[in-house]
Every structure is written in structure tokens, then in C-alpha cells.
Amino acid sequence: MPIPITYNIRNLAVRKTTTVMTALGIALTVAVLCAVLSMVEGLRVAFTSSGHPLNLLLIRKGSGAELSSVVSRNDYNEVIRFRPGIARDPDGRPLASLELVTIINLPSLEFPEGVNVNVRGLSPIGLELRNESRLERGRWFQPGRREIVVGSEIGSQNPSAQVGKSIRFGRGEWRIVGVFTSSYPARNSEIWGDLDQVRSDLNRFDACSSVLLRAANPVALRALASEFAVEQRLQLEALPETEYFAKQTDSGDIIRYLGTFVAIIMAVGSCFAAMNTMYAAVARRSKEIGTLRVLGFSRFSILLCFVLESVLISLLGGLLGLLLILPLHGLSTGVGSMTTFAETSFQLAITPKVVISGLAFALIMGALGGFLPAFSAARKQILVALRQI
Amino acid sequence: MRYLGLIFKNALRNRRRSLLTISSLALSLCILGVLMALYYALFHGEAPKAQMLRVVTRHKVAIAFAMPVYYRDKIARLPGVKQVCTWQWYGGAYKDEERDRSKFFPRFGVEADRFFEVYPDYRVPAAQKLAFQKDIAGALVGAHLAANQGFKLGDKIKIKGNIFPFDLDLTVRAIYDSDIDADNLYFPLKYLQQALEARGSKRSYAGTFTSLVDSPADVPRVSTAIDEMFANAEAPTHTESEYAFGLTFLSFLGNIKLALISICGAVTFTILLVAGNTMAMSVRERVREVGILKTLGFTPRGILCLLLGESAVIAMLGGIIGLLLANLLIGVLHHGPAIVQQTKTLTLQPPVLAILLGFSVFIGLSSVIVPAWRASRMSILEALQDAD
Numbered sequence: 001m002p003i004p005i006t007y008n009i010r011n012l013a014v015r016k017t018t019t020v021m022t023a024l025g026i027a028l029t030v031a032v033l034c035a036v037l038s039m040v041e042g043l044r045v046a047f048t049s050s051g052h053p054l055n056l057l058l059i060r061k062g063s064g065a066e067l068s069s070v071v072s073r074n075d076y077n078e079v080i081r082f083r084p085g086i087a088r089d090p091d092g093r094p095l096a097s098l099e100l101v102t103i104i105n106l107p108s109l110e111f112p113e114g115v116n117v118n119v120r121g122l123s124p125i126g127l128e129l130r131n132e133s134r135l136e137r138g139r140w141f142q143p144g145r146r147e148i149v150v151g152s153e154i155g156s157q158n159p160s161a162q163v164g165k166s167i168r169f170g171r172g173e174w175r176i177v178g179v180f181t182s183s184y185p186a187r188n189s190e191i192w193g194d195l196d197q198v199r200s201d202l203n204r205f206d207a208c209s210s211v212l213l214r215a216a217n218p219v220a221l222r223a224l225a226s227e228f229a230v231e232q233r234l235q236l237e238a239l240p241e242t243e244y245f246a247k248q249t250d251s252g253d254i255i256r257y258l259g260t261f262v263a264i265i266m267a268v269g270s271c272f273a274a275m276n277t278m279y280a281a282v283a284r285r286s287k288e289i290g291t292l293r294v295l296g297f298s299r300f301s302i303l304l305c306f307v308l309e310s311v312l313i314s315l316l317g318g319l320l321g322l323l324l325i326l327p328l329h330g331l332s333t334g335v336g337s338m339t340t341f342a343e344t345s346f347q348l349a350i351t352p353k354v355v356i357s358g359l360a361f362a363l364i365m366g367a368l369g370g371f372l373p374a375f376s377a378a379r380k381q382i383l384v385a386l387r388q389i
Numbered sequence: 390m391r392y393l394g395l396i397f398k399n400a401l402r403n404r405r406r407s408l409l410t411i412s413s414l415a416l417s418l419c420i421l422g423v424l425m426a427l428y429y430a431l432f433h434g435e436a437p438k439a440q441m442l443r444v445v446t447r448h449k450v451a452i453a454f455a456m457p458v459y460y461r462d463k464i465a466r467l468p469g470v471k472q473v474c475t476w477q478w479y480g481g482a483y484k485d486e487e488r489d490r491s492k493f494f495p496r497f498g499v500e501a502d503r504f505f506e507v508y509p510d511y512r513v514p515a516a517q518k519l520a521f522q523k524d525i526a527g528a529l530v531g532a533h534l535a536a537n538q539g540f541k542l543g544d545k546i547k548i549k550g551n552i553f554p555f556d557l558d559l560t561v562r563a564i565y566d567s568d569i570d571a572d573n574l575y576f577p578l579k580y581l582q583q584a585l586e587a588r589g590s591k592r593s594y595a596g597t598f599t600s601l602v603d604s605p606a607d608v609p610r611v612s613t614a615i616d617e618m619f620a621n622a623e624a625p626t627h628t629e630s631e632y633a634f635g636l637t638f639l640s641f642l643g644n645i646k647l648a649l650i651s652i653c654g655a656v657t658f659t660i661l662l663v664a665g666n667t668m669a670m671s672v673r674e675r676v677r678e679v680g681i682l683k684t685l686g687f688t689p690r691g692i693l694c695l696l697l698g699e700s701a702v703i704a705m706l707g708g709i710i711g712l713l714l715a716n717l718l719i720g721v722l723h724h725g726p727a728i729v730q731q732t733k734t735l736t737l738q739p740p741v742l743a744i745l746l747g748f749s750v751f752i753g754l755s756s757v758i759v760p761a762w763r764a765s766r767m768s769i770l771e772a773l774q775d776a777d
Contacts, residue, residue: 017666018666018670021662021663021665021666022662022663022666024658024662025659025662025663025666028655028656028658028659028662029655029659031655032652032655032656035651039643060551061549061551062481062482062486062549062550062551063480063482063551063552064482064486064551067453068480068551068552069551070551070552070554102451102453102454103451103452103453104450104451105449105450105451105452105627110640110644110647111640111644113637113640114637115640116451116452116453168450169450169451170450252643254642254643255642255643255645255648258648259648259652262420262424262652262656265416265417265419265420266416266417266420266655266656266659268413268416269412269413269414269416269417269659269660269663270413270659270663272409272410272412272413272416272663273409273413273663273664273666273667275409276406276409276410276413276667276670277666277667277670279405279406279409280406280667280670280674284674333643333644334640334643334644335641335642335643336640336641336642336643337641343640343641
């Protein structure tokens with residue numbers, strides 16, 4: 001028969017200080033782990049929820065990213081644009097947009113020395129392909145003018161990127177005329193301007209970066225992707241847009257490795273601490289253990305009882321740790337990607353996955369820390385245990 | 390002093406507990422040591438000697454924009470500038486990098502005849518240096534990169550172009566090592582220019598210029614002189630010390646400063662709680678024993694010394710072991726890839742060491758001061774009756 005759990009709970013309540021201190025140690029360990037996980041999750045949410053399922057991105061073979069890719073205007077006009085299978089807008093124009101991507105250095109709140117931000121030159125078709133984006137303030141840029149609109153994350157992170165102000169790149173000043181927000185989080189860290197204007201400013205009349213197109217249906221998407229992959233005139237690779245964004249999730253890898261590494265070493269330390277606490281508990285309650293055995297509780301019940309007590313402490317710690325990092329939810333931060341060479345902003349997300357990992361981590365710590373002391377408690381001889389002071 | 394023997398005996402009495410406390414302290418201090426060393430190196434560190442003499446010039450708008458090649462000669466003519474070397478990022482893809490971007494290593498075209506003058510601290514055997522400079526399709530690879538990819542002298546390396554419309558066919562001619570990086574591949578810039586000319590391109594490329602100046606004091610003056618010279622030219626520039634230039638890539642890893650500070654803070658608090666708790670626990674359990682010591686004639690001060698001394702010894706031991714572990718870990722980091730150049734020369738600086746050792750003793754003392762004080766003040770009778 002197992003020992004009732006109220007026995008454990010009352011015991012924890014009696015030794016308040018020790019319980020709370022041990023739990024707090026575990027709480028901080030869990031907090032570090034979960035903070036890192038919420039960052040990784042935030043990044044994953046930002047990238048995996050970006051991209052239209054029917055969009056196909058064409059970049060030069062081997063480039064891996066738009067910034068290092070080159071697609072010529074001729075290829076776009078002659079080989080790509082009028083392929084069957086590409087969706088058309090109500091006016092009958094194919095939804096295939098030639099785009100030019102570059103980076104500029106902008107000072108941000110977190111990094112006053114400046115971070116790299118993507119600038120994208122778009123034609124009217126390009127904006128049509130991005131109709132999930134809405135203006136928050138101001139208006140869209142006008143073709144032929146040196147005007148740009150900035151994504152909402154850029155607007156909030158970079159004090160120099162506000163409506164009415166100007167940014168200098170290419171051959172001169174570009175006026176910021178609007179702020180847009182997209183339901184695809186990765187887009188909110190970009191700056192958009194008129195394709196022809198950006199092209200002439202950067203002296204890149206023929207060599208653009210990429211083509212984004214919308215397939216008419218999922219079957220056409222697959223067909224187009226394989227057609228472009230084998231098209232010898234092009235030397236391009238065709239990636240579904242969703243996949244392209246998902247690939248960039250790895251930009252948080254370094255922080256993840258660092259954080260997980262720290263959390264694991266901290267966990268071993270906290271495990272030792274939990275062990276200490278439980279050994280002390282076992283030593284002090286020697287008489288009690290003897291009494292319990294006399295009452296007929298088996299060695300196994302005693303083992304279970306002490307492991308449970310340790311797990312209870314760590315559970316308390318885990319919950320506390322989660323409570324500690326709850327304010328981090330929704331916090332905005334940025335990370336650079338070695339693929340796009342630009343910074344993407346995202347929000348820390350405490351998803352159920354983070355909560356479950358944190359609690360599981362705490363439970364494992366508690367169970368590991370509690371097992372050895374519980375084992376020594378279970379092994380005690382009744383007579384010896386009863387005689388101990 | 391005469392209590393020293395007793396202090397050690399006491400510390401060894403509950404061996405299991407002392408061992409656990411020392412290990413948990415050691416682990417936490419090890420982490421704290423590595424993180425603080427990293428923080429110190431990144432935000433308070435000094436550039437290595439050789440690097441203090443170099444400045445890097447890039448396009449003001451962003452690093453992706455090229456500058457005209459003739460800038461090099463104009464910079465080289467400035468007073469205080471010894472030599473200038475042009476760099477150009479090549480990008481491209483080697484083998485299966487297209488699928489697995491984590492295998493990517495940087496590739497730069499550099500002026501082979503000037504490179505070693507600007508980088509005298511790069512260690513290359515003289516014969517290899519010559520072989521690299523003679524071969525327009527030669528490659529100079531870092532020792533760490535060579536070890537990772539298995540590059541040997543004479544190996545052929547083919548890199549598929551993406552930004553540039555042609556591939557590179559290189560032969561490894563030299564392998565270098567340095568304290569700054571050992572992960573790059575360099576090839577002669579001339580290769581790039583000739584390949585572009587062969588395709589009828591009239592564009593010239595210069596990604597960055599690295600200039601060697603006469604003395605560290607010249608760095609700010611030369612930097613401003615370069616930027617002023619090109620302020621109204623076709624491509625305005627941004628010049629900073631090579632060290633500062635390297636640090637700008639830190640922002641790529643996210644807000645490292647905040648992450649380091651908050652993790653250090655969390656670790657510190659955890660140690661305080663965890664170690665403090667166990668040490669305080671062992672004092673509380675010994676109140677009855679204190680009563681016995683008192684009947685034997687120990688003064689309250691003596692008892693306080695005894696208890697404080699014991700936890701100080703334990704904390705100190707934990708601290709020393711932790712810092713030794715940290716040193717080991719840092720040694721491992723030296724052999725890893727250089728995410729930032731600072732990891733290659735990371736050391737536990739004396740101020741960091743002093744802070745951490747002081748901190749570990751502080752933990753020991755502060756965690757037991759209250760229960761120890763209480764125990765030492767108790768009357769004999771009270772202490773003997775203590776049930777806990």
C-alpha cells in the first residue's frame with residue numbers, strides 16, 4: 001500500500017525554508033531553459049507561419065538565399081513569366097514578380113551600431129502577391145518615386161525608420177511613406193520600394209535577385225517546381241515559399257546551443273542540491289521511516305514516498321520557473337540569419353511545447369535527485385532506524 | 390588558526406553532503422566562469438596586438454555593396470597607412486552546402502601580393518606563401534577549416550558560383566593559422582577579375598579594404614580621413630578598427646549581451662540559493678553539537694569562526710574546482726569553430742578570476758552567517774534542547 005501523498009505535502013510544509021530554497025534553485029534552472037526554448041519557438045513560429053502555400057520562389061542554383069542569388073530580367077520575361085500553371089490576377093496578368101533584394105545597415109534600439117535589414121524592390125505585381133500585407137500608417141510607395149514602406153517590426157525597432165523620415169542608400173535619400181504589417185511575421189522585418197527605382201539606384205538593370213510566383217493550384221505548384229528545376233536555360237532552383245522561410249529557423253541555433261548547454265549544467269547542479277535536501281530529509285526522519293516500516297509499509301512504498309516528495313519539490317520549482325518567464329511572452333527581439341544576411345524580428349513565444357518541456361525537465365531533475373536518497377531510506381533496517389536520534 | 394584542523398575535520402564529517410555541495414557549486418561556478426570570460430572578452434576585451442594596427446573600410450550603406458577598386462590606391466596614399474589589401478566576398482557553394490548551410494565556410498578574394506604584408510600575424514611557411522602567390526588559382530585555407538574538411542596541400546577545390554556567374558577551380562597551396570581566424574579560404578582577387586573580364590563584365594568589385602597603419606594611435610585619425618575623403622564620392626564609406634568590424638557580426642547571434650547578463654544572473658542566484666541552503670541546513674542541524682562545544686569551553690566567537698570557516702572552506706573548494714573546470718572548457722572552445730574570433734583566445738582574465746573566487750567565499754559566508762550567529766549566541770541549555 002502506498003503512503004498517502006498528504007504525508008509528503010505536510011512534510012514539505014513543515015520544512016518551508018529548505019523546500020522553497022530548493023524549489024527556487026530548480027525554478028531558475030527551468031527559467032533559463034524555457035527562456036531559450038521560447039526564443040527558439042518564437043523564431044520557429046515566425047518562420048513556419050510565413051509564406052503562402054501556393055507561392056514558389058525561384059533563386060539561382062546553389063545560392064540558398066535571395067541576397068546571393070541572381071535572376072536576369074530576360075529570363076524572367078522570356079522563360080518564366082508566361083508559363084502555364086501560374087495564377088493570373090483579375091486583369092489577366094500572371095502573378096509572377098521579379099524582385100531585387102539587398103541589405104542596408106540601420107541603427108536599432110537593441111544595436112545602436114546598426115543591423116542589416118532587407119530592402120526589396122517590388123513591381124505592382126509583387127505587391128499583389130503580398131496582398132496579405134496591410135498598411136498600418138501612411139500609404140504605399142508610388143512607382144518611379146524614391147519612396148519606401150517599412151515593415152511594422154522595423155518601424156518599432158529602428159528609431160530612424162519612421163514615416164516622414166528618410167533613409168540614405170543607393171543614389172540618395174528615400175522617403176518613408178508608410179508602415180505595413182503582414183500576417184507572415186518574417187515579412188515585417190523588410191523594407192519595400194519600387195523595383196525600377198531600386199534597380200536603377202543599385203545599377204542592376206538586368207541582374208535581379210529572385211522571382212516569386214503564385215501557382216494556380218497545388219498540382220500546378222508541383223509541376224512548375226519540377227519544370228523549373230530541369231529547365232536548362234535557367235539554372236534556377238524552385239522552392240515553395242513556406243519551405244524557404246522554414247529553412248531560416250536555424251538562425252537561432254547558436255543561442256539554442258548556448259542556452260541548452262547552460263541549462264543542462266545548471267540542472268546537474270540543481271540535481272545535486274535536490275539530492276542534498278532529500279538526504280537531509282531522510283537522515284532527519286530516520287525514526288519516522290522506522291515507524292512507517294513497523295506499521296507495515298513496504299520498502300518499495302518508502303522508496304516511492306521519498307522520490308515523490310522530491311518530484312513534488314521540483315514540480316513546485318518548475319511551476320515557479322514558468323511563472324518567472326511568463327512576462328517574456330510576446331517580447332520582441334531580433335536575430336540575424338547567415339542565410340539572408342539580414343536581421344529578422346520575432347516575438348518570444350511560450351507555447352505549450354515550452355511549458356511541457358520545462359515541466360518535464362523539472363520532473364526529471366526531481367526524480368534523479370530524489371532516487372538515491374529514497375533508495376537509502378528504503379534500505380534502512382527497522383531497528384537501526386528507530387534507534388537513531 | 391588553531392581551529393583549522395577542526396574546521397577540516399568538520400567539513401569532512403558528512404562527506405556525501407560536502408561532496409554534493411562542492412560539486413553543485415563547482416558546476417555553477419564553471420558556467421559562470423566561462424560566461425563571464427566570454428562577456429569580458431566581447432565587451433571589455435582588447436584587440437590582439439596585430440589587430441590594433443588594422444582598419445576595415447566598407448560601403449556606408451551595408452557590407453553587401455561594392456566600392457570602386459580605385460579607392461585602394463587613394464587610401465594607400467594617406468599618411469600613416471602602410472599597406473592596403475582589397476577583399477571581395479565570393480559566396481558560392483562547395484559540395485553539399487546547398488542542402489546543409491551549416492557546412493558553409495567563408496571565401497574571399499584577396500590581393501595575394503599584399504595580403505601577407507597587411508596580415509604579418511598569419512602564420513604560413515615561407516615556401517607555401519610563395520606557392521600561393523605564384524598560382525592565380527591557388528587557395529590559402531585556415532588550419533581549422535583544413536582539419537574539418539580534410540584539405541591537404543595540392544587538393545583541388547571546386548566552388549560553384551552564385552553571386553558571380555562562374556565557378557572557382559582552386560588548388561590548395563598554403564595553410565595558415567592565426568589567433569583571429571583559421572576558418573576562411575582566400576584566393577587571389579586577380580582570378581575573380583580575370584574571370585569577370587572574360588565574360589565581358591566591366592564592373593570592378595571591392596567588398597572591403599583592410600589597411601595597415603603605422604601605430605595604434607593612427608587608427609582613429611586614419612579612419613576619419615578615409616571616410617571624409619569619400620563622404621561625397623559615388624560610394625561613401627564606413628571605416629572602423631578590424632576588431633570593431635568583427636564585433637558588428639555579433640548582432641547576428643541575437644542580443645548576446647542581454648542573454649549573457651541574464652543567464653549569469655540566473656546562475657548566480659541559483660548558486661546562492663542552492664549552496665546557501667545546504668550549508669545553512671548543515672549548521673541548523675548542528676545546534677545541539679554547539680551546545681556540547683560550549684560546555685567544553687568554546688567561546689561564542691570561536692564557534693562562529695568554526696562554522697563560518699567550514700562553509701568558507703567548502704565554498705572555496707567548490708570555487709577552485711569550478712574555475713579549473715571552466716579553464717578546461719575554455720580549452721575545448723579554443724578548438725571549436727570560431728563563431729566570433731574572441732572564442733579562439735578566450736582566457737579567464739585575472740579580474741574575472743578574482744571576482745569569481747571572492748564570490749564563492751562570499752556565498753559560503755553569507756549563507757551561514759545568520760544560523761551560525763544564532764547558534765553561537767544560544768545558551769547551552771537552549772542549544773542542548775534543540776530538537777532540529
